[in-house]
Amino acid sequence: MTDLMKGARPDEHFHLQAGPPVPHVVRLLGLRRTAWSNLFLSDGTPATFISWWLWKLQWYHGTAKCDGTRTRMAWAGQLGDPVALDQYVMTTTPSEMHAFRWRSKGPSEPTWDGMGGS
Numbered sequence: 001m002t003d004l005m006k007g008a009r010p011d012e013h014f015h016l017q018a019g020p021p022v023p024h025v026v027r028l029l030g031l032r033r034t035a036w037s038n039l040f041l042s043d044g045t046p047a048t049f050i051s052w053w054l055w056k057l058q059w060y061h062g063t064a065k066c067d068g069t070r071t072r073m074a075w076a077g078q079l080g081d082p083v084a085l086d087q088y089v090m091t092t093t094p095s096e097m098h099a100f101r102w103r104s105k106g107p108s109e110p111t112w113d114g115m116g117g118s
Contacts, residue, residue, distance in 0.1 A: 002080040004070065004089060013092045014070060015042035020088055021049070021066050023110035030054060034110045039064050041092065049115055053107040059100040060116055067091045068113025088112065 004014035021036045032053040039047035041064055049062030070089040073079050099116065108117060 002074060002083055004074070004079060006079045011093060011095070013042075014067065014089050015092070016074075016083060016087045017090050018086055018088075020112040021115060022112075025110060032107055036062070036065075036110075036115060039066075039090070042090075047090075047092075051110070051115065056103050056106055057101075058103055058107065058117075059098075061098045063097065064090050064092050065096060065115045066112050068111075071113065 002016075004016070005012070008014065017038075017040045019038050022038045024035045024037060026033045026035075034051045034053075036049040036051075039049055039062075041047050047062065047064035049060065049065045051058065051060040067089045070079070070091075071087075074083045074087065074089050075085055076082065096116070103117075108114065
């Protein structure tokens, strides 16, 4: 049995979904917007996640995002029984759903395991 809460804080929320999040990038006058598709809440309804960049300023908001660390842990069996490689650990932890940051570097290429930093 897989325990997605193993080692997690009490306020964290996780669930599995099939398939990775998919980035859709739009650039306009120095602003980069990455909207993610293939995101779902634990009940299967569609979720949202959007990341914005302007030079070194980044902000994001949404209703679910992929937890890359926990996904790799689940694949490796570190959370109990290993999950299939097409399963991704998603978080709906409120503190993970929005941020406003100044970064030392600009945006990286968007990847499923770095949604908040993409």
